[in-house]
Amino acid sequence: MSIEFRKELFADERDDNLNEIGKPTQRQDMVGHVTGRSPFYDDHLFEGLLHMRCVRSPHHHARIRSIDVSAAASMPGVKRVVLGKDVPRNLNTLLSLLDFGLDDEPLISERKVSYKGEPVAVVIAESEHAARDAVAKVRVDWEVLPHVLDVEEAIVPNAPTVNETYPGNCFIYHGKYTHQKLRYGDVDAAFAQADHVIEGRYQMSPIEQAPTETCGAIAAPENNNRYVCYTSTQALFFSLGTAAKLLDVASNRLHFIGGTVGGGFGGKVDSLHEPMAILGSMLTGRPCKYMFDRAEEMQVGAPRGAERWYVTDGVMNDGRLVARKFVGYFDSGAYTRLSSYAIIKAVGHLPGPYTIPNVYADVYCVFTNRTPATAMRGFGITGVDFAIEAHMDKVAEQIGMDPIEFRILNSYRDGDMKAHRRLAKNTALIECCQVAAEKAKWSLSDQAKRQNSLTGGGGERAQLPNFTKTDENGRVEGFSTGSYAQKNKPGAPAQPPQPNYQPQPAPRPSAPPPAPPTAPPPQTPAAPPPIPRPTTQVQDPFSAPTPTPPNPPQPPAAPPGGAPRRTTRFSSISGLRRR
Amino acid sequence: MARHRGKGFACINYPIGMNLGGDPSQALVHSNPDGKFMVALSSIDLGQGMKSVTRQIAAETLGVPVEDVYVETADSDTGPHCMGSFASRGTHRVGNAVIQASLEARAVMLEAAAEELEVNAEDLVTDGKGNIHVRGAPSRSITTAEASGAAQFKQGKTVSGRGIFLIPLSEVDPDTGEMTPVSCFAHAALIAEVDVDDETGEVAIVEINSAYEVGRALNPKLIEQQLVGGAWMGTSHALWETTEPYYPSREHGPVDFNEYVMPGPGDIAPHNIAVLERPAPDGPYGGKGPGEMCANPVLPAIANAVYNAVGVRVDELPITPEKILRGILANGGAKPQARR
Numbered sequence: 061m062s063i064e065f066r067k068e069l070f071a072d073e074r075d076d077n078l079n080e081i082g083k084p085t086q087r088q089d090m091v092g093h094v095t096g097r098s099p100f101y102d103d104h105l106f107e108g109l110l111h112m113r114c115v116r117s118p119h120h121h122a123r124i125r126s127i128d129v130s131a132a133a134s135m136p137g138v139k140r141v142v143l144g145k146d147v148p149r150n151l152n153t154l155l156s157l158l159d160f161g162l163d164d165e166p167l168i169s170e171r172k173v174s175y176k177g178e179p180v181a182v183v184i185a186e187s188e189h190a191a192r193d194a195v196a197k198v199r200v201d202w203e204v205l206p207h208v209l210d211v212e213e214a215i216v217p218n219a220p221t222v223n224e225t226y227p228g229n230c231f232i233y234h235g236k237y238t239h240q241k242l243r244y245g246d247v248d249a250a251f252a253q254a255d256h257v258i259e260g261r262y263q264m265s266p267i268e269q270a271p272t273e274t275c276g277a278i279a280a281p282e283n284n285n286r287y288v289c290y291t292s293t294q295a296l297f298f299s300l301g302t303a304a305k306l307l308d309v310a311s312n313r314l315h316f317i318g319g320t321v322g323g324g325f326g327g328k329v330d331s332l333h334e335p336m337a338i339l340g341s342m343l344t345g346r347p348c349k350y351m352f353d354r355a356e357e358m359q360v361g362a363p364r365g366a367e368r369w370y371v372t373d374g375v376m377n378d379g380r381l382v383a384r385k386f387v388g389y390f391d392s393g394a395y396t397r398l399s400s401y402a403i404i405k406a407v408g409h410l411p412g413p414y415t416i417p418n419v420y421a422d423v424y425c426v427f428t429n430r431t432p433a434t435a436m437r438g439f440g441i442t443g444v445d446f447a448i449e450a451h452m453d454k455v456a457e458q459i460g461m462d463p464i465e466f467r468i469l470n471s472y473r474d475g476d477m478k479a480h481r482r483l484a485k486n487t488a489l490i491e492c493c494q495v496a497a498e499k500a501k502w503s504l505s506d507q508a509k510r511q512n513s514l515t516g517g518g519g520e521r522a523q524l525p526n527f528t529k530t531d532e533n534g535r536v537e538g539f540s541t542g543s544y545a546q547k548n549k550p551g552a553p554a555q556p557p558q559p560n561y562q563p564q565p566a567p568r569p570s571a572p573p574p575a576p577p578t579a580p581p582p583q584t585p586a587a588p589p590p591i592p593r594p595t596t597q598v599q600d601p602f603s604a605p606t607p608t609p610p611n612p613p614q615p616p617a618a619p620p621g622g623a624p625r626r627t628t629r630f631s632s633i634s635g636l637r638r639r
Numbered sequence: 640m641a642r643h644r645g646k647g648f649a650c651i652n653y654p655i656g657m658n659l660g661g662d663p664s665q666a667l668v669h670s671n672p673d674g675k676f677m678v679a680l681s682s683i684d685l686g687q688g689m690k691s692v693t694r695q696i697a698a699e700t701l702g703v704p705v706e707d708v709y710v711e712t713a714d715s716d717t718g719p720h721c722m723g724s725f726a727s728r729g730t731h732r733v734g735n736a737v738i739q740a741s742l743e744a745r746a747v748m749l750e751a752a753a754e755e756l757e758v759n760a761e762d763l764v765t766d767g768k769g770n771i772h773v774r775g776a777p778s779r780s781i782t783t784a785e786a787s788g789a790a791q792f793k794q795g796k797t798v799s800g801r802g803i804f805l806i807p808l809s810e811v812d813p814d815t816g817e818m819t820p821v822s823c824f825a826h827a828a829l830i831a832e833v834d835v836d837d838e839t840g841e842v843a844i845v846e847i848n849s850a851y852e853v854g855r856a857l858n859p860k861l862i863e864q865q866l867v868g869g870a871w872m873g874t875s876h877a878l879w880e881t882t883e884p885y886y887p888s889r890e891h892g893p894v895d896f897n898e899y900v901m902p903g904p905g906d907i908a909p910h911n912i913a914v915l916e917r918p919a920p921d922g923p924y925g926g927k928g929p930g931e932m933c934a935n936p937v938l939p940a941i942a943n944a945v946y947n948a949v950g951v952r953v954d955e956l957p958i959t960p961e962k963i964l965r966g967i968l969a970n971g972g973a974k975p976q977a978r979r
Contacts, residue, residue: 265955441935449650464828
């Protein structure tokens, strides 16, 4: 292990003569942590603390015909069995606090379950042991429903509806589309002119955040009709706002205390332990603790969701990337949580740290009958970065170029236009490539070593494409933007807007189908085939860092449907509206 | 049967903060009568050092030694609103809020000092050691403790400040994806060197060399712990971890750390890191946020290294021995690629 600070790079952009910044100061809480004295939420074990355990679905998808709690309620030590009807406002989506998305998830499910492990009742008892014993005595009459676990199977017509708020099993973006679009230039035209078109399919599987301290909260009645809640949350006011909404209490009746947490990695952003523990305190008048055990943390606690990415690159013989297309599917599990937002982050990140004149993406937030997914370190980015960088390696190989030089050639630089239509600044990818190569004794050409992020960008590379091909694929009706994310507000209709659309099969890339676990993928792209062409003289690519986009075709004179087609900027219908 | 060595490369950039903005964080700063400061937040310290980095930022801005500042978080009755500790937003968003709050408190402290020294507050500077003096005249000075005491006991002023940092919400165009995603990016490039056993399919990391650009390294030790730990987490994600080993099937889901496969101490490999510091124009003292991005380049770099070693492209994570062996079988044997 070694670490060095390369102060000579970008030195003229920093004043290094500061008093405290840049010093390796010992953290103020270190001694408490290493001596085991720092208080975490689970250290607030009130006298008379009650324990809560959930009755969970054993099925991926099932209707609840009835729940019989009589045997459980009469068990020794049991104070109360809580059902969905006991939750004051039993439907929420975390990002409703940002006015993004529709309420779609109950705290305790009443009518049906959509994933194995979904809570349908909660036992509150004098001890955890008593609570576990009583959970085993709750009788649920299930009507098992067909389920769907694969993202691409979930969005074909007639797939089982996982999440009734979104009957097509896709989150609806901007009240308008089944996916988030990115359109920049014209990838199809560029693929037709590229020397090579290379496809790939990448799959990120679900991952557990695996904090040392499992998610949980301890709540207790406080004086003055308030409740205190000690919590492991990563987002104190997100959790406070969520609890206030689900429990229908003013936010200042809740007193949240946290701040010292035993690891989060994203899994404690949208925890529902706080409202559950406070609900227990409200119903019993006693302090209540609700905490995942390790099995729940791993199988019921929201993981990093799976992502599937199809990537298609168009590249010239000299290594210039001229087009990149993505079709992505985020497996959100049964409910939205945060995946819908991560997709917008992912789309804003595409096509990765490269300047490519034509970029296209369709990214879907898909509901399946599995544990809802949530944030994890690098949310929205890690999965697609794996896809991009594994793909870059294949493309470099196919054109016979050193993989690092291929990155440097295509790297974004200060002043370049990005696919989300803003200029790049403060870039440093090329320098990272050079320093990493130097450390690993990976030899680069002198030309590659001479490149830098500060020069060679801008100019022609700062221009927007003069034509961008757009479409209305995946258009849905019935999700009115006016009521979007507005339901359950006072005065708003209680019913969710009833969507009226047939789910369309998502445009499916022609990339190789899922191969058996790792057979090497076919190297031949399915479509469009590379156009054989005489190898033009390959000029020194670094001497002309401006990728010349293939000439885009002119916009069609009469677009389908005859309506005037705006080609650059559309009036914004925001997915994120302020109240 | 042999072990094959391979090297793989990957590089990434990473957007700092909730990408569309609209994610404010606040800070309150106040001083005791003896010039000792408290910073009140509601941000979460997950072990990453939130309290430590905001403490250094407050001390730097106030112009007092770091020992004169403590950070208290997160009590919703006293700590002002913060969106939370996620999306690599803590240092960037909260740090900026702390700067604003500290500047306001500092201004009151300097006004109080100016009144005591009978000079203009604009002519005063701090030395970072607990003294305020006239610029160019170190002998005309007063301690920060005396200035704070005078403010509160003689002049009736609160030495306190409020701060908030908000990047305004960006809209997203539904048809083109046009948006204003983030204000700054961190960067990384990484080379993984691996040994792949073509009989067992096991991968051993031999060495990692990397360069991470994180904006100004506000605390080099905190940066080091994030980069070393985060890259290690990336290694684990590349080769070991998943809650659903046969995704999309839910079978074989682990329920404890015996079944949830992770590397052990014996799997730790040397990691040689270079830190580059290109300050973010809108970051606190140029800081970005190294928290999340440090894991990202590791996954593809290892996948590419495995290919370089045995000629098997594993495009589905994690890269398990089973997948490697099936790939070797399908290829009719290990196919080592050009040595790098």
